[in-house]
Amino acid sequence: MAVVSMRQMLEAGVHFGHQTQRRNPTMQRFIFGERNGIHIIDLEQTLTRIETAYAFVRQLASGGGVVLFVGTKKQAQDPIKNFAERSGMPYINERWLGGMLTNFGTISKRVSKMIELERLSGSPEWAQIPKKEALLMSRELIKLQRNLSGIRNMVRLPDAVFVLDTAIEHLAVTEANKLGIPVVAVVDTNVNPNLVQYPIPGNDDAIRANELMTRVIAEAISEGRFIAEKAGGQVQNPATAVVDNAVFAADQARARAEAAIAQAERDAKLAGESN
Template sequence: MRQMLEAGVHFGHQTRYWNPKMGPYIFGHRNKIHIVNLEKTLPLYNDAMNFVGKLAANGGKLMFVGTKRSARDVVREEAERCNMPFVNHRWLGGMLTNFKTIKQSIKRLKELEAMESDGSMSARFNKKEALTLRREKEKLERSLGGIKEMNGLPDALFVVDTGHEKIAIAEARKLGIPVIGVVDTNNDPEHIDYVIPGNDDAIRAVQLYVQGASAAILEGRAAAATSVAAGRSETADVAAG
């Protein structure tokens, strides 16, 4: 809880912007700013991390979603650290609900990357054409770079700001994909499967949530690998006996 206090997780939004549905998670207000009750946040955060750890232990895919400026860098860094898909620029409508079409764009991105790395882009096209292709690649990379190795739909979404990522959440709900969401005092906690009440703007707070999720993923995977190894050695012992 001390880490949460230091990161400013308890600082909500201005009282005039509050969502009454967040009432149960609010401790009070100071200088017209709502204060989140961290005694409520901590167990909910732990529940969410347990879910994430179990998901990873079972080989599940968690998609990190954080497209606003304060979340972009840490979302990319932590998702890459635990080898999970992420979206940290604009969410393209249909990223989940129309994944078939998105897959075509990913295929195109990979084609362009291959052309650039093997030199065929410069060899087969003149300067102007090659520049156009590079721009196309950069645009696709920005939108789809974080999901280009995602072969199918994710098993869950981890969303940094539920108000900012409404389209992503709506698509996940439509497909029955569970959502873990950081919900600030101005947003609606309904339809979020794992609510983490807290500040969704402060960079340090965002880092705490996202780094926590990537750590839970790595721990979950490591625990699963250990139990598999233990199971193998038990089987070997039985066979030997």
């Protein structure tokens, strides 16, 4: 049985590319034709590429692999968040911070800072912090949550990255390629498909098309886990599994130490004010 039907793709508008003048020459092999100045994508090839990507992600998930979902433009934000959460995978749907993959240690520290601020804001200690300092900390927490909430449980680098719109997410694609992390991506007629290992020709602007493609990847993950469980394996949620990662552990310990020092300084300041 096909992963997705031709009718589903037609109804979602997967076949609509960009205006002909925006064509990337490397996408020519995936273009069926042109209609009213818009390129039409060859859905037969899309179907084949989807099945290839589906098989890859399913195999990855069956071994407990992590897939990072990435899509920060408005049309991609909701599908990326909803289907990533549904499949228990990390995601970025607000802003890609430079170094999220290539400087993962530093990003992990920021995640630890976010978690510590969340803990502090929900504890009695928060009421003892001077108002100005508390306001600054609240603003920092909001910013951290906006950019990093989706990867709060990602304790190691992902095994693959799924991307909607490689033009906008070029930093994510570049970092993944630099580290040798496979990229599965929907590629529209204005991008270079040679930059990703598993290109899926399709419309990356329509909300329905983005939902369809993201759902397919999420279903591949679910099927991979089901296969592993039927085979007798105990598949942990890879996004939250604790792994043997000395660098990450050291970063977490350092972040906790810094948070403890900051708390001690606040306690000393409050003690001095009370005297």
